[in-house]
Amino acid sequence: MVKFLVQRIIGMAVTMFFVSIMVFIIMELPPGDYAERWAFRKFSGTGAQITEADLDNIRANFGLDRPAPERYFKWISGIVLHGDFGEAFAFQTSVNNVIGQKIWLTLAILFSTLIVTYLVAIPVGIYAAIRRGSAEDYALTVFSYLGFALPNFLLALVLLYISITVFDSSVGGLFSPEYADAPWSTAKALDLLSHLIIPSIILAWSATAFQLQTVRATMLDELNNLSVTAARARGVPEWKLLLKYPARLAINPVVSTMSFDANRIFSELPIVALVLGLPELGELLLKSYLDLDMFVAGAILLILTFMIVFMNFLSDIFLAILDPRVKLIEG
Amino acid sequence: MAKTKEMTNNNLLEVKDLKISFKTDEGIITAVDGIKFSVKRGQTLGIVGESGSGKSVSTWSIMRLLPKNSIIDKKSSIKFQQKSGKVVEITKFKSNSRELREIRGGEVALIFQEPMSSFSPVYTIGNQIMEAVLQHRDVTKEEAQEIAIDMLDRVGISNPAQRFKQYPFELSGGMRQRAMIAVALSMNPSLLIADEPTTSLDVTIQAQILELMNELQEELGMSIIFITHNLGVIAQVADEIEVMYLGKILERGTTNDIIHEPQHPYTQALLKAIPRLDTIGERLTAISGDIPSPLSRPIGCPFYTRCEKVMPGICDVKMPEPTQLSDTHTVYCFLYEEKNV
Ligand SMILES: Nc1ncnc2c1ncn2[C@@H]1O[C@H](COP(=O)(O)OP(=O)(O)O)[C@@H](O)[C@H]1O
Ligand code: SF4
Ligand SMILES: [Mg+2]
Numbered sequence: 001m002v003k004f005l006v007q008r009i010i011g012m013a014v015t016m017f018f019v020s021i022m023v024f025i026i027m028e029l030p031p032g033d034y035a036e037r038w039a040f041r042k043f044s045g046t047g048a049q050i051t052e053a054d055l056d057n058i059r060a061n062f063g064l065d066r067p068a069p070e071r072y073f074k075w076i077s078g079i080v081l082h083g084d085f086g087e088a089f090a091f092q093t094s095v096n097n098v099i100g101q102k103i104w105l106t107l108a109i110l111f112s113t114l115i116v117t118y119l120v121a122i123p124v125g126i127y128a129a130i131r132r133g134s135a136e137d138y139a140l141t142v143f144s145y146l147g148f149a150l151p152n153f154l155l156a157l158v159l160l161y162i163s164i165t166v167f168d169s170s171v172g173g174l175f176s177p178e179y180a181d182a183p184w185s186t187a188k189a190l191d192l193l194s195h196l197i198i199p200s201i202i203l204a205w206s207a208t209a210f211q212l213q214t215v216r217a218t219m220l221d222e223l224n225n226l227s228v229t230a231a232r233a234r235g236v237p238e239w240k241l242l243l244k245y246p247a248r249l250a251i252n253p254v255v256s257t258m259s260f261d262a263n264r265i266f267s268e269l270p271i272v273a274l275v276l277g278l279p280e281l282g283e284l285l286l287k288s289y290l291d292l293d294m295f296v297a298g299a300i301l302l303i304l305t306f307m308i309v310f311m312n313f314l315s316d317i318f319l320a321i322l323d324p325r326v327k328l329i330e331g
Numbered sequence: 332m333a334k335t336k337e338m339t340n341n342n343l344l345e346v347k348d349l350k351i352s353f354k355t356d357e358g359i360i361t362a363v364d365g366i367k368f369s370v371k372r373g374q375t376l377g378i379v380g381e382s383g384s385g386k387s388v389s390t391w392s393i394m395r396l397l398p399k400n401s402i403i404d405k406k407s408s409i410k411f412q413q414k415s416g417k418v419v420e421i422t423k424f425k426s427n428s429r430e431l432r433e434i435r436g437g438e439v440a441l442i443f444q445e446p447m448s449s450f451s452p453v454y455t456i457g458n459q460i461m462e463a464v465l466q467h468r469d470v471t472k473e474e475a476q477e478i479a480i481d482m483l484d485r486v487g488i489s490n491p492a493q494r495f496k497q498y499p500f501e502l503s504g505g506m507r508q509r510a511m512i513a514v515a516l517s518m519n520p521s522l523l524i525a526d527e528p529t530t531s532l533d534v535t536i537q538a539q540i541l542e543l544m545n546e547l548q549e550e551l552g553m554s555i556i557f558i559t560h561n562l563g564v565i566a567q568v569a570d571e572i573e574v575m576y577l578g579k580i581l582e583r584g585t586t587n588d589i590i591h592e593p594q595h596p597y598t599q600a601l602l603k604a605i606p607r608l609d610t611i612g613e614r615l616t617a618i619s620g621d622i623p624s625p626l627s628r629p630i631g632c633p634f635y636t637r638c639e640k641v642m643p644g645i646c647d648v649k650m651p652e653p654t655q656l657s658d659t660h661t662v663y664c665f666l667y668e669e670k671n672v
Contacts, residue, residue, distance in 0.1 A: 227448060229443075234435065234440075
C-alpha cells in the first residue's frame with residue numbers, strides 16, 4: 001500500500017508539472033500582453049502618445065520582458081515554495097488576496113455538491129436496480145433525465161424564485177447580509193451551509209442523474225453475478241447479501257469517476273454562480289482572462305486542475321481500498 | 332408448516348410432478364416438464380443430459396434459487412427430510428423466509444461449474460467460508476475460522492491458513508473448486524448439489540476433484556446430486572443415474588443399468604459420444620441434429636426429431652409412459668412400451 005501511495009503521489013506531481021507548463025502556455029496565448037492593456041487603460045482619452053519604448057518600460061516594471069522559461073520558473077517556484085501566485089496587476093495586489101476567499105467558497109460548493117450527488121445517487125441507484133421495472137424505478141428514470149435535460153441556469157432561476165417566494169429566504173450570494181462581513185462563527189458557518197444547499201442541488205442534479213444510472217446499471221449487472229446466487233445458496237439474508245456483494249461493487253464506477261464529476265461541476269458552476277450571485281472562481285477566471293491579468297487566470301486554472309488531479313488521486317486510493325484486484329495488478 | 336411424514340425407501344429427497352416454466356419476452360418456456368426423482372441417504376444421484384435439458388433448473392429449484400421470472404407449477408412437490416427428522420415441502424416456503432434460508436446451505440448446499448465467478452472477487456476465501464459457517468452454525472468467530480481452515484485442509488488445499496487470507500483470483504482453477512467444495516461442506520449439509528463441478532477443469536484435475544468428492548462423501552455421509560453432460564464422468568461417482576432431455580427424464584437406473592445396459596436410444600447415443608482413451612483419433616459419433624428450441628417443444632417423445640428408431644405416427648403423438656424394465660431400471664420409450672402391450 002505504501003508503494004502504491006508513493007507511486008500515485010509521484011504520478012500526481014508529474015501530471016501537475018505538465019499541467020503547469022500547459023497553463024503557462026495558455027496564459028501566453030492571447031494576442032497583446034498586459035503592458036499594452038495597462039497603458040491603454042491608463043492613457044486612453046488623455047491624448048498621451050505611447051511609444052514602443054514606454055511599453056518596454058512598463059513591461060520591465062511588471063517583469064514581462066524576461067524570457068518565457070525564466071518567467072515560468074519564477075512563477076512556479078513562487079507557488080511551490082511560498083504558496084505565492086504572483087501579482088494581480090488589475091487589482092494592484094497579490095493574486096492570493098484576490099482569489100483567497102473565493103477558492104474556499106468554490107471548494108465548499110464543489111464538496112457539498114459531490115456529497116449531495118453521492119448521498120443520493122448511490123443508495124437510490126441501488127434501490128432502483130433492486131426494484132427494477134417498478135413504478136419507482138420509472139419515476140426515478142424520468143427524474144434523472146430531467147436532470148440531464150434542464151439547463152442549469154433555468155433550474156437556478158426556478159429555485160431562486162421558489163426560495164424567495166415560498167421560503168422568504170435570500171439564496172443569492174453565499175452569506176445573508178448580516179453575516180457577510182462578520183467574523184467566522186458557528187452561526188456564520190450554518191448560514192454558509194444553508195446558502196450552499198441551493199447551488200449544490202442545482203449542480204448535483206445532472207451529476208446525480210448520471211451517477212444514478214451508472215450505479216443502477218452496474219448493480220443490475222452484479223445482481224446477475226453467480227457470486228450473488230452463491231451467497232444466496234449459503235442462506236445469507238437477502239438485504240445483507242445485496243449490500244455485501246453487488247452494492248459494494250456498484251460503488252466502484254462512481255469512485256473511479258469522481259474527477260469527472262469535479263470537472264463537470266467546475267464547468268457548470270460559473271453560470272449557476274452568475275444567476276445566484278455567488279462569488280466563485282469561474283467568473284473571475286473569465287474576467288481576468290479578458291483583462292490579460294495572467295497571474296490571476298493562471299492561478300485559477302492551476303488550482304482548478306489541481307483539484308481535478310487530486311480527485312483522481314483520491315479515487316485511485318479509494319478504489320484500491322475497495323477492490324483488492326487493483327493493488328495486486330499494479331503492485 | 333409442512334406436516335411431518337415418513338419418507339419411503341430411506342429417501343432424503345422426493346421430487347414429484349416437478350414442472351417449471353419461465354416467463355420470457357417470447358412467451359412461456361417450459362424448462363422442466365413434470366419429472367419425478369428421489370435421492371437416497373448417503374448416495375449419489377447422477378443427472379446427465381445435453382446442455383439446456385433442465386438439469387440446473389430442476390435441481391436449483393430444490394433450494395428455490397430460480398430467478399423471479401420462473402414459475403413452479405402448483406402441483407409440483409419437493410419433499411425433503413431435515414436433519415431434525417422433520418419432512419418439509421420446499422415448494423410451500425415463502426421466498427426469503429427463514430425456513431428457506433436454513434435449507435439453503437444448512438441442509439442443501441450447491442457448487443457450480445464456474446468456481447471463479449461463484450466467489451466474489453473482493454472478499455477473501457476465508458471471509459466467504461466464515462460467512463457460510465456463521466450463518467448456519469452456532470459458533471464464535473474464532474471457532475468459525477478454525478472450522479474454515481480445517482475444511483480447507485480437508486479438501487486438500489495446502490497451507491490452508493495462508494489460503495484463508497487470499498483472494499479467489501490468487502488460486503488456480505482446481506484450488507478454487509476445492510475451496511468452493513470447502514465452503515459448501517463447512518455448513519454441514521445433508522445434500523450437496525454439484526452442478527457440473529468439473530466441466531471447466533482439465534482432465535487430471537477433474538479426476539482429482541471426483542476422487543475428493545467420493546472420499547468426502549464416505550467421510551461425511553452426505554447425499555450428492557451430481558450433474559454433468561458427460562456420462563463418462565458420472566460413471567465414476569453415481570450410484571443411480573437419470574437421463575434428461577428437454578425437461579423430461581427419459582431413462583433412470585443404477586449406474587450399471589445405464590452404463591452397461593442402456594435401453595433408451597438417447598442414452599445409447601450419449602454413450603457413443605463419450606471420448607475414450609482407446610479410441611482417441613477416431614471420430615466421435617456426436618448425436619446428429621439440433622436440440623429443438625424449448626419454445627417449440629415437440630409433441631410426443633421429445634427425442635423423436637433426432638431418434639434413429641423413431642416410429643412415425645406413434646412417437647410424435649404422445650409422450651411414452653414409463654416402462655419398468657427391472658426393480659431399478661425405468662425407460663420412457665415406445666420401443667419398450669410396445670413389447671408390453
Ligand atoms: N432465467 C431463465 N429464463 C428463461 N429461460 C430459462 C432461464 N433459465 C433457464 N431457462 C430455460 O431452461 C432450459 C433448461 O436450462 P438449464 O436447466 O440451465 O439446462 P442445463 O442445466 O441442463 O444445461 C434452458 O433451455 C432455457 O431455455
Ligand atoms: S419413443 Fe420413439 S422417438 Fe422416442 S426414443 Fe423411443 S423410439 Fe425414439
Ligand atoms: Mg446447467
